[in-house]
Amino acid sequence: MSAAEPNGSGYVVRIAQLNELSQKMTYALLVLVACTVVGFPLFWMVISSFKSVGEFYITPPGFLPAEWTLQNYRALFAQTSFGTYFVNSLIVALGATFLSLIVGGLGAYSLSRFRYRSIAIFAKITLLSYMLPEVLIVIPLYVYIVKLGMADTLASLVVSNMAFTLPLTLWYMRAYFNAIPVTLEESAMVDGCTRLQALRRVVLPLALPGLISTGVFAFNHAWNEFLFALVFTSSERNKVLTLGLATWIGQDNIYSWGMLLAAAVMVTLPVLVFYLLVQRQLVVGLAGGSTKGE
Amino acid sequence: MADSDGTSSQREDRVLAYSALLPSVLILLLLVALPAATVVNFSVREVQLGESDNAFVGLDNFAWALRAEQFWSALVNTLIWVFGSVGLEMVIGLGVALLLNRSFVGRGVARAIVFAPYLIPTVVAVLVWRYMFHDVVGILNFFLMKIGVIDAPLNWLNSPRMAMLSVIVVGVWKFFPFVVLAILGVLQSIPQEQYEAAKIDGANGWQMFWRITLPYVMPIFLLTALLRTIWTFHKFDIIYLLTGGGPVGATTTLPVLVYQKAFADFEMGRASALAIITAAILAVLLGVYFFLNKRAEARQ
Numbered sequence: 066m067s068a069a070e071p072n073g074s075g076y077v078v079r080i081a082q083l084n085e086l087s088q089k090m091t092y093a094l095l096v097l098v099a100c101t102v103v104g105f106p107l108f109w110m111v112i113s114s115f116k117s118v119g120e121f122y123i124t125p126p127g128f129l130p131a132e133w134t135l136q137n138y139r140a141l142f143a144q145t146s147f148g149t150y151f152v153n154s155l156i157v158a159l160g161a162t163f164l165s166l167i168v169g170g171l172g173a174y175s176l177s178r179f180r181y182r183s184i185a186i187f188a189k190i191t192l193l194s195y196m197l198p199e200v201l202i203v204i205p206l207y208v209y210i211v212k213l214g215m216a217d218t219l220a221s222l223v224v225s226n227m228a229f230t231l232p233l234t235l236w237y238m239r240a241y242f243n244a245i246p247v248t249l250e251e252s253a254m255v256d257g258c259t260r261l262q263a264l265r266r267v268v269l270p271l272a273l274p275g276l277i278s279t280g281v282f283a284f285n286h287a288w289n290e291f292l293f294a295l296v297f298t299s300s301e302r303n304k305v306l307t308l309g310l311a312t313w314i315g316q317d318n319i320y321s322w323g324m325l326l327a328a329a330v331m332v333t334l335p336v337l338v339f340y341l342l343v344q345r346q347l348v349v350g351l352a353g354g355s356t357k358g359e
Numbered sequence: 360m361a362d363s364d365g366t367s368s369q370r371e372d373r374v375l376a377y378s379a380l381l382p383s384v385l386i387l388l389l390l391v392a393l394p395a396a397t398v399v400n401f402s403v404r405e406v407q408l409g410e411s412d413n414a415f416v417g418l419d420n421f422a423w424a425l426r427a428e429q430f431w432s433a434l435v436n437t438l439i440w441v442f443g444s445v446g447l448e449m450v451i452g453l454g455v456a457l458l459l460n461r462s463f464v465g466r467g468v469a470r471a472i473v474f475a476p477y478l479i480p481t482v483v484a485v486l487v488w489r490y491m492f493h494d495v496v497g498i499l500n501f502f503l504m505k506i507g508v509i510d511a512p513l514n515w516l517n518s519p520r521m522a523m524l525s526v527i528v529v530g531v532w533k534f535f536p537f538v539v540l541a542i543l544g545v546l547q548s549i550p551q552e553q554y555e556a557a558k559i560d561g562a563n564g565w566q567m568f569w570r571i572t573l574p575y576v577m578p579i580f581l582l583t584a585l586l587r588t589i590w591t592f593h594k595f596d597i598i599y600l601l602t603g604g605g606p607v608g609a610t611t612t613l614p615v616l617v618y619q620k621a622f623a624d625f626e627m628g629r630a631s632a633l634a635i636i637t638a639a640i641l642a643v644l645l646g647v648y649f650f651l652n653k654r655a656e657a658r659q
Contacts, residue, residue, distance in 0.1 A: 096458055096469055103532070104472040107479070109498060110487045121496050172383030179376035187384065194391045196641070198593035200617040201634040202390070204627055205397035208408065228390035235383060260375055289480040291596040296622060307482045311600055314486055322490060329483045336478050 107333075114138070114326040121322045137327035146301050147328055150309035153219055157294075157305055158287040160223035161230050165283050166276055168227075169234025174264060176235065177242035178250075188239070191232045199292050202228060207296050221297045222305065226290055230283040237282065241275030242268070281343045285336060306332050401631035408625060420632035429608070429616060430633065434640070437592065437612040439523060444530040445587045449580065451531065452538025457572075459539065460546045477536035485600040488529045492516050519609040522602050526610050530597055534587065541583040542576055549575050585648055592641050613637040 113121075114137055116130040141147045176188050206225055215221045245268055253263040294308040304312070310328055402420055404413040424430045459470055476484065491499045492515035500512040515525040553571050562570070595614040598604065604611035604619065611619070617637065621630035 092458070092461075093463070096463070099455055099458060100469050100472045103476060106484075106487045106491060106532070107475055109491065110483075113490070126496065126498060126501060168382045168386060171379040175376045175379040179372065181373075181376065184376065184380065187380065191387065194387060196589065196638075197391065197395060198595075198614055198617075198634065198637060200593070200595050200614045200621075201398055201631075201638060202394040204401065204617075204621050204630055204634065205394035206390070207621075208397070208406075208627070209394075211408070225390065227386060231383060231386055231390075260372065285478070289482070291482060291600070292618075307480060307596075310482045310486065314482075314489060314600065322496060325486055326490065329486045333479045333483050336480065337475075340474075340478050 110326055110329055114323065114330050116323060118321050118323050137321070137323035138331075140321075140324050141327045141331070145324070146304070146309065147306075147331070149302060150304050150306045151331070153304060154288055154306040156219050157222045157226060157290075158284045160219075161226035161287040162280050162283040164223070165227055165230040165234040166280050169231050169279075170238050170272075170276060173235050173238030174242055174268070176239045178247065188235075191235050194228070194232050203292055203296050206293075210297055217298050217300050217303050219298075219303055222290075222293055225293045225297065226287045229290075230286055233283055233286065234279050237279040238272070238275060241272055241279070245271050278343055281339045284339065288336065398631045398634055401628050402635050403632075404628050406627035406631070408627065413628070416628065420629045421636070423629060424632050424636055429611075430636075432608055433611050433613045433616040436523065436608075436610060437614075440527065440530070440594075440598070440610075440612050441588060441591045443523075443527045444534070444591050445584060447527065447531045448535040448538050448587055449584050452535045452583075453542055453576070453580065455535070456539045456542035456546055457568075459543055473539055474536045476533050477540075481533065481596050482600060484529060484533045485597065488525075488532075489516065489601065492525060516602055517606050519606050522606060522609045526598055526601055529601060530591070530594070533597065534591070538583055538587065541579055545576050545579045546572070581652070585645070588644065589641065592637075592644075613640075 112129060115133045115135070116127075117132055117134045117136060120127060120131060176184060206228075210216055210221045210225075249267050249271075250260065250263040253267045254260060258266065289307060290305075291307040291311065294305045295311070298304060298308065306328075310325075310332060313325060313328070401413070403415060403417060405416050405419075406413045455473060459466065459473065491497050494500060494512045494514060494517075497512075497515075499515070500509075503509045504512070513521060515521050549572065554567055557567050557571060593614055594612075595618060598610055598612055598615055599618065602610045604615040613633065614637065617630050617633045620626050620633060624630075
């Protein structure tokens with residue numbers, strides 16, 4: 066693109082600018098299409114939850130609600146056990162997360178700081194536990210839970226969820242502890258602390274962001290968990306959200322779509338809130354350690 | 360561990376090390392190791408719940424599985440489900456990651472939208488898609504008919520031919536953001552100077568992708584594909600909730616079959632044998648992957 070010809074160079078530069086503009090517009094279009102296709106279902110879910118019951122059966126279906134209404138949400142809490150399900154899910158998810166963070170946090174500290182061979186072997190074995198399918202361990206767990214008389218209890222869910230949240234915590238927290246230099250504890254110990262004191266005063270505050278991120282992942286897993294809830298619990302007062310919602314889906318002649326969608330929105334809210342709180346650490350944590358998905 | 364003190368502190372260390380790890384070891388023994396061993400035990404017995412005496416039947420359960428039409432059909436369904444979903448997830452995930460790599464106005468919002476499906480509970484995803492797939496009130500049929508692609512409503516979830524396709528669609532929508540996240544992490548660590556130098560040398564976009572981007576991304580791409588394969592292979596809830604394994608077993612994958620055998624038919628011995636076969640098949644797939652990986656590395 067030499068500037069030798071007086072008229073020609075202006076022409077060439079303008080072509081180049083047009084080219085760049087059309088590239089940018091194609092790019093923007095692609096992004097827009099991707100976001101629309103991916104985001105539409107959730108958008109549709111939220112919008113539809115505000116439609117009144119009658120609107121669901123008219124064809125063609127309206128895009129926006131003719132009349133925005135909260136009746137679905139009100140019906141959800143007034144006429145169903147949704148509130149109970151919500152509390153149960155909270156209990157199970159918080160319980161499993163809390164226990165996993167304590168047990169797993171301690172264990173991860175050991176995995177990180179003490180490189181004995183037996184401990185390294187254990188670390189590799191925990192990785193194997195990710196390879197086992199849920200449907201495999203649910204069978205014997207069910208038999209044991211029934212034998213122990215723990216069938217249809219929330220406790221059975223808190224404990225069994227740890228089969229996945231504990232290895233998750235061990236793996237993530239080990240990576241976070243590895244990122245905290247040992248020299249900090251060592252200098253604290255030179256100053257007279259025992260190892261435990263050094264852990265509590267020096268390491269723990271630094272590990273707090275890691276604990277929070279890991280806690281969110283563990284909570285998310287337990288909140289969304291379905292198979293154990295399906296197999297271990299049955300009574301209305303012990304159902305968690307995933308099971309409750311799943312039962313309703315199969316009975317969509319009884320429960321109106323509006324109410325189902327309102328329930329869906331309510332179940333999603335805590336997850337989105339957590340995500341917004343932790344999103345910055347998500348990418349950082351991913352770069353640092355390994356990942357476990359759903 | 361380097362320590363300025365003598366042996367007594369080392370002993371304290373050992374005590375702390377093992378006692379800090381002990382609860383984890385015990386719990387995982389209880390929740391993972393013991394059940395795994397029990398499944399192996401169950402698989403060679405005829406297991407009746409409530410009876411204390413489970414008759415030993417040797418390899419009968421495995422023999423049944425290998426002769427059962429249910430098993431082979433579930434195996435085929437599983438392979439279609441896994442390779443269909445993971446294949447699409449990897450391709451779409453790579454594409455969207457490339458799109459999100461450049462900074463532009465509203466990129467934060469775009470990212471949030473793209474990651475949303477992965478974060479929501481599976482049950483919610485299923486609910487929304489069942490609503491959209493619905494033959495009467497579903498928006499998809501309405502939309503496709505409106506733009507003239509089809510003339511009659513499609514039976515997304517209840518026709519044997521469409522059911523697996525619909526399940527794959529929902530699976531890809533739900534899980535492709537994980538691929539985006541993994542690949543985006545790598546993309547953002549590629550030094551910009553490489554692209555600038557290539558531009559000066561006259562490379563076009565396509566060449567830059569093949570020669571610079573792809574080699575950087577390949578290791579994480581393959582690892583992500585591996586992880587997605589393992590997790591998709593074992594997936595139970597999304598299929599069970601969407602179709603229950605139907606219609607007529609069209610979407611019954613191995614995990615769904617294991618569940619049905621154990622908790623609908625109450626044949627826990629056979630279900631256990633199936634579960635072990637499922638784990639074994641995955642182990643074989645992984646073995647092939649690692650073998651090919653080692654060959655590729657040896658060549659380099």
